Amino acid sequence: xxxxxxxxxxxxxxxxxxxxxxxxxxxxxxxxxxxxxxxxxxxxxxxxxxxxxxxxxxxxxxxxxxxxxxxxxxxxxxxxxxxxxxxxxxxxxxxxxxxxxxxxxxxxxxxxxxxxxxxxxxxxxxxxxxxxxxxxxxxxxxxxxxxxxxxxxxxxxxxxxxxxxxxxxxxxxxxxxxxxxxxxxxxxxxxxxxxxxxxxxxxxxxxxxxxxxxxxxxxxxxxxxxxxxxxxxxxxxxxxxxxxxxxxxxxxxxxxxxxxxxxxxxxxxxxxxxxxxxxxxxxxxxxxxxxxxxxxxxxxxxxxxxxxxxxxxxxxxxxxxxxxxxxxxxxxxxxxxxxxxxxxxxxxxxxxxxxxxxxxxxxxxxxxxxxxxxxxxxxxxxxxxxxxxxxxxxxxxxxxxxxxxxxxxxxxxxxxxxxxxxxxxxxxxx
Amino acid sequence: xxxxxxxxxxxxxxxxxxxxxxxxxxxxxxxxxxxxxxxxxxxxxxxxxxxxxxxxxxxxxxxxxxxxxxxxxxxxxxxxxxxxxxxxxxxxxxxxxxxxxxxxxxxxxxxxxxxxxxxxxxxxxxxxxxxxxxxxxxxxxxxxxxxxxxxxxxxxxxxxxxxxxxxxxxxxxxxxxxxxxxxxxxxxxxxxxxxxxxxxxxxxxxxxxxxxxxxxxxxxxxxxxxxxxxxxxxxxxxxxxxxxxxxxxxxxxxxxxxxxxxxxxxxxxxxxxxxxxxxxxxxxxxxxxxxxxxxxxxxxxxxxxxxxxxxxxxxxxxxxxxxxxxxxxxxxxxxxxxxxxxxxxxxxxxxxxxxxxxxxxxxxxxxxxxxxxxxxxxxxxxxxxxxxxxxxxxxxxxxxxxxxxxxxxxxxxxxxxxxxxxxxxxxxxxxxxxxxxxxxxxxxxxxxxxxxx
Numbered sequence: 052x053x054x055x056x057x058x059x060x061x062x063x064x065x066x067x068x069x070x071x072x073x074x075x076x077x078x079x080x081x082x083x084x085x086x087x088x089x090x091x092x093x094x095x096x097x098x099x100x101x102x103x104x105x106x107x108x109x110x111x112x113x114x115x116x117x118x119x120x121x122x123x124x125x126x127x128x129x130x131x132x133x134x135x136x137x138x139x140x141x142x143x144x145x146x147x148x149x150x151x152x153x154x155x156x157x158x159x160x161x162x163x164x165x166x167x168x169x170x171x172x173x174x175x176x177x178x179x180x181x182x183x184x185x186x187x188x189x190x191x192x193x194x195x196x197x198x199x200x201x202x203x204x205x206x207x208x209x210x211x212x213x214x215x216x217x218x219x220x221x222x223x224x225x226x227x228x229x230x231x232x233x234x235x236x237x238x239x240x241x242x243x244x245x246x247x248x249x250x251x252x253x254x255x256x257x258x259x260x261x262x263x264x265x266x267x268x269x270x271x272x273x274x275x276x277x278x279x280x281x282x283x284x285x286x287x288x289x290x291x292x293x294x295x296x297x298x299x300x301x302x303x304x305x306x307x308x309x310x311x312x313x314x315x316x317x318x319x320x321x322x323x324x325x326x327x328x329x330x331x332x333x334x335x336x337x338x339x340x341x342x343x344x345x346x347x348x349x350x351x352x353x354x355x356x357x358x359x360x361x362x363x364x365x366x367x368x369x370x371x372x373x374x375x376x377x378x379x380x381x382x383x384x385x386x387x388x389x390x391x392x393x394x395x396x397x398x399x400x401x402x403x404x405x406x407x408x409x410x411x412x413x414x415x416x417x418x419x420x421x422x423x424x425x426x427x428x429x430x431x432x433x434x435x436x437x438x439x440x441x442x443x444x445x446x447x448x449x450x451x452x453x454x455x456x457x458x459x460x461x462x463x464x465x466x467x468x469x470x471x472x473x474x475x476x477x478x479x480x481x
Numbered sequence: 482x483x484x485x486x487x488x489x490x491x492x493x494x495x496x497x498x499x500x501x502x503x504x505x506x507x508x509x510x511x512x513x514x515x516x517x518x519x520x521x522x523x524x525x526x527x528x529x530x531x532x533x534x535x536x537x538x539x540x541x542x543x544x545x546x547x548x549x550x551x552x553x554x555x556x557x558x559x560x561x562x563x564x565x566x567x568x569x570x571x572x573x574x575x576x577x578x579x580x581x582x583x584x585x586x587x588x589x590x591x592x593x594x595x596x597x598x599x600x601x602x603x604x605x606x607x608x609x610x611x612x613x614x615x616x617x618x619x620x621x622x623x624x625x626x627x628x629x630x631x632x633x634x635x636x637x638x639x640x641x642x643x644x645x646x647x648x649x650x651x652x653x654x655x656x657x658x659x660x661x662x663x664x665x666x667x668x669x670x671x672x673x674x675x676x677x678x679x680x681x682x683x684x685x686x687x688x689x690x691x692x693x694x695x696x697x698x699x700x701x702x703x704x705x706x707x708x709x710x711x712x713x714x715x716x717x718x719x720x721x722x723x724x725x726x727x728x729x730x731x732x733x734x735x736x737x738x739x740x741x742x743x744x745x746x747x748x749x750x751x752x753x754x755x756x757x758x759x760x761x762x763x764x765x766x767x768x769x770x771x772x773x774x775x776x777x778x779x780x781x782x783x784x785x786x787x788x789x790x791x792x793x794x795x796x797x798x799x800x801x802x803x804x805x806x807x808x809x810x811x812x813x814x815x816x817x818x819x820x821x822x823x824x825x826x827x828x829x830x831x832x833x834x835x836x837x838x839x840x841x842x843x844x845x846x847x848x849x850x851x852x853x854x855x856x857x858x859x860x861x862x863x864x865x866x867x868x869x870x871x872x873x874x875x876x877x878x879x880x881x882x883x884x885x886x887x888x889x890x891x892x893x894x895x896x897x898x899x900x901x902x903x904x905x906x907x908x909x910x911x912x913x914x915x916x917x918x919x920x921x922x923x924x925x926x927x928x929x930x931x932x933x934x
Contacts, residue, residue: 095638095647119792151787151806170632173619177626184615186719190524193719199727203795206610207662207683208922212794215923221803224788224924225691228608228662228683236680240695247698249786249810264634265613268649269657332604332670332679337549337658346676349600353704467658468667470679 053246057479059319060143060307061419062136064112064129066102066300066406070136074406075423078431079452083284083405085298090262091166098276100283101262102300102407107132113217120213122200124162127210129303129412130258134214137254141307142319152313154222154250156241158233158257159210159303160411166264168196210258222250228411230466231371233257234304235414235474239328241308251313256415258303270299273338275375285435287408289372289401290379290447292440297373300407304415306422323422326459326475327358333469340377340465344385350471351389351463358475360459362390365397365475367430367460369417370447372401373408380442382463387445398455400448404434414464414472421460421476430455485697486933488775489571489763491563492876493713495531495756495863499566503760503873504880507888508906512740512862514754520719525726526733529742530717531756531864533559541565543577546672552655553668554611555757559713559869560665561672563761564606567709568673571763571775573597575673595773603677603705604670605696606761607688607712607868608662612720621651669709669761677705686828686865687786687918688712689759689872690926694784696764706769711875713759714867721755728795730832731755741892745829745858746836746902748895753830756860759869760876777933779882782913783815789923797834797919801841804925808846808917811927817913819847822854822929824887824903824914826874829858830865839919840898855903857881861891871918871926878914882932885911 061071066084068074077084087093088101110117112132120131138144176189203209211226223244229236234257241253261267270276277296279286288294314321331353333346340347355361371382387394402420409416424430429452436449459477466472492499495513496506506513517530538550538558542565553561568575572594579586590596625636625648637648658664663681670679678699682692689712696710716725725731732752735742743754770777785807789798798804812818827839843851859877860870881887887907896902914930 092634093638095635096649097638099638150790155788167631170622171630173615174623174626174630174632177619177623179623182616182620184520184619184719186520186522187524189615189719190522190723193723194524194726197723197727200795202724202727203921206685206922208685208920208924209794211684211788211924212922215788215790216792216794219790221788221790221806223786224684225695225786226683227680229666229679229681230661230663240680243698243702264637268637268652272649272652272654272656273658274654330678330680332667332676334599334670334674334676336671337552337664337667338655349676466663467661468663469670470663470667 054248055311056242056245056308056325057311057314058306058322058422059309059314060137060141062133063304063416063419064104064107064132065302065416066104069107078402078405079429081432081434081450085283085286085407087283088262091264093267096267097271097278098267099280102298103262104129104302116217119216122204123213124204124209125260126159126162126258127213130159130210130305131213131217133256133303133305134254137305137307138218146317150219150221152222152251153220154244154253155211155214155220155224156237156253156255157210157226158237158411159207159226160228160259161261162204163260163263164265165197165201172196214254218254220254229470230468231410231413232464232466232470232472233411235462235464235472236330238306238418239330239472239474242325242328245308245310251310253308254305255308256305257412259409259411260301261410262299262301267299287374287404288435289374289404289433290443291436292438294374294376294379296375298407300409302409303412304419321479323425323476324479326360326477327354329353329357329473331471335469337468340381344381346469346471347382347385347465348388350473354473354475362393364459365461366457367424368397368399369421369460369462370399370401371463371465372403374403383443383445394445398430398446398448398453400431400433402431414462417462418474418476421462424457424460425478428454428456483701483703484767485700485764485781486767486770487762487778487879488765488770489567490778490876490879491566491570492760492873493533493559493563494758494873495533497534498536503876506862507877510889510891512891514739514742514864516739519717522722525722527731528736529739529754531754532717533757536562542672552659554659555715556608556611556713557664557668559715559759560606560761561668563713563759564669564709567761567763577672597707599674599676601677601706602675603696603699603708604666604675604679605692605708605710606665606669607682607692608665609714609867611660611662612718613660615719621648624648624651665713675709684924685867685920685922686870687920687924687926688868690918690928691786697781700764700766706766708764709761710764711759711761711872712868714869715757716755716867717757725755743831743861743864744892745831745861746896746900747893748897750831750833750836753832754864756864756866758866758873760872778879779930779933782931783811783929785810785814785927787925789925791923794922797838799838801838801845804842804917804919805845807925807927808915811929815929820850821913822915823911824878824881825854825856826859826878826916828919829860852901854901855887856901857887857890857903874916874918875928878916878930882911882914882930
């Protein structure tokens with residue numbers, strides 16, 4: 052028999068704040084964390100705004116171990132902040148644990164490039180009229196200007212490397228990077244590791260920061276971002292007829308997953324239970340979702356099957372809801388295919404309307420949102436919803452949070468390249 | 482419980498394109514590390530590398546997919562080619578091999594090939610940090626160069642003359658998609674129409690083992706019957722060379738003798754060698770494989786993973802304890818003890834303090850029985866392929882099990898700590914092999930392979 056997996060701690064570092072209750076209060080109030088970009092001068096960029104984390108202080112977040120992490124990438128620093136909140140909430144600060152029973156599984160992406168030195172070195176080694184970099188000139192400058200740790204910290208395994216050091220977590224340790232689905236997938240696979248008995252506790256979630264010139268360039272070139280520069284707060288409009296793209300955010304979300312057995316034995320407070328997980332690939336195109344939401348339907352269906360639940364059991368869906376034309380109509384269509392006649396009765400919302408899109412970290416903060424919805428019986432709204440779209444005709448909880456009994460919630464994440472992941476979380480009962 | 486076996490091996494390595502040149506390279510005990518010529522490395526101390534011979538990716542994808550090869554970074558190309566070899570080796574008819582209902586499909590079916598259900602095939606390919614093509618990026622950045630060689634960010638975003646392109650307009654619209662690590666799995670899943678569970682593990686040199694273990698678990702849980710799993714990476718890039726040079730990890734003393742540059746566990750080990758390559762495997766549920774008469778290379782018998790949690794993300798665990806624990810977990814999972822192991826493939830970076838850590842690991846995990854096994858540091862003639870490294874180790878072990886032959890070690894005439902290096906090609910009864918990979922970053926992945934019976 053597979054083990055039951057519960058959540059005993061959670062934490063996040065987001066554009067709406069740096070602790071669980073502040074961010075939750077602001078989500079319920081429909082507030083926005085989206086504003087003109089300050090990390091770099093983006094005033095002339097097609098998109099000049101983003102959802103930045105403000106006021107995060109690593110020293111304050113980690114305390115005495117600051118020196119170990121000072122060179123860590125921005126994403127890793129956020130992950131450390133979120134993980135500390137989760138670890139503390141789970142009551143693990145003084146727990147006696149076998150280090151090999153505590154694992155890490157993150158969906159962590161970029162931590163930021165040494166933009167200044169990188170561009171200086173490449174430009175200095177680029178002769179006018181050249182077609183290739185002079186790697187000899189470049190090498191000399193790069194070796195002199197670039198910092199060892201800043202460079203190495205860009206490896207995508209560095210977030211878990213820091214988490215394992217910080218918490219002496221020596222169990223299974225993985226990072227997956229499946230674009231916008233990464234942290235949902237990380238939490239799903241971490242759940243499987245505990246179910247299988249390979250760890251008692253998994254520190255899991257996501258962390259990402261792509262708000263740097265080349266990150267924004269990449270998404271702007273793909274025309275994936277909203278360009279509503281005159282009105283950043285209303286730029287992300289999931290499911291609205293006038294939606295025009297997503298808003299790039301950054302941050303981290305971390306949950307403590309634990310086998311029920313282990314949590315009960317140590318008398319931990321159980322916040323919720325992971326009921327089901329489903330994963331699939333569209334296998335369609337690297338640029339587009341399958342127009343019928345083929346893979347999304349499979350992920351949602353597999354998650355329901357894994358949870359041994361039916362569509363009538365789902366009280367709330369936290370949508371991927373990026374605010375792009377394609378995603379929101381495809382996701383709606385996928386939900387309709389699975390939920391059939393009752394699709395219109397299930398409240399659906401996208402917190403990306405307020406927090407922006409945390410890319411690899413998005414799924415983790417959205418799962419935490421589901422757990423808070425269950426805890427407080429409150430569903431956060433889809434902000435900026437004004438004009439109905441005939442292709443998006445479900446209940447998106449427009450603009451105002453809604454009180455509702457939520458015992459079971461579903462969170463969807465879909466990534467570039469056709470990666471689909473769904474998690475179902477439920478109120479814990481013996 | 483459902484058992485998982487390897488029924489297809491696709492390797493792309495400095496030894497050559499495909500599994501046969503890889504295995505022959507190992508059997509010949511040769512080193513394919515050469516002087517680095519892809520770009521001029523004279524600014525760097527280490528100027529040797531393990532480079533995959535040139536190939537045309539378009540030769541390995543269906544006609545309809547040729548256009549998409551334009552948005553593949555080299556890492557992605559390696560995975561696409563490795564997957565093609567693996568799928569053909571396993572005699573599977575996917576969309577990438579033959580169009581549905583084509584004469585080719587009929588022909589292959591008549592030859593005993595099988596056509597899997599796409600929904601029951603997963604894909605899980607380990608990847609690394611993919612560096613952007615510096616020529617492409619710098620050409621665009623140079624369009625907005627300031628006189629002091631800084632980049633004019635304002636003009637990068639928008640041209641002063643609205644009729645002219647901005648700096649960023651010089652990059653192809655799909656630029657970002659060339660460099661996302663999940664594009665290895667994504668392209669492979671599209672080409673071969675694998676619609677089952679799909680993931681991208683990014684844990685440096687432990688990626689492939691972790692990806693294979695995770696994919697195997699999905700088969701054990703009955704979420705799939707088959708999976709394409711492995712890992713590929715190219716570190717042979719100016720950014721890769723720059724980063725590893727800064728780390729002080731590379732051998733800068735063997736530029737005159739590239740073949741001898743990578744000397745794992747040898748008393749003269751003097752640093753790692755940058756390389757590229759990897760492997761993709763077809764993993765398959767045992768009964769599924771038997772029913773269709775597939776060649777079984779080996780069974781994936783046990784998995785173990787741990788983290789070293791050292792005091793710095795770039796240093797090894799000097800005690801070797803955490804990787805040893807990964808090995809013990811894999812033994813437990815496979816239901817074997819150390820004396821059952823006939824072959825060990827371990828990381829062997831040829832970086833002395835990492836090699837010392839490996840020695841401690843093997844001593845803890847094997848104790849007295851270590852002397853009775855054979856140790857093959859399979860990367861000695863190849864170099865370090867990052868996320869592809871452990872995939873090539875697993876390919877070496879799986880082929881050794883299948884051929885009942887252990888290839889000779891390269892560049893280790895004077896092993897440290899009396900390690901049982903397999904100096905001569907050896908044939909005989911191989912029942913179990915252990916592959917252990919320790920990643921920069923502290924992730925450890927152990928896999929036990931069992932001889933197919």
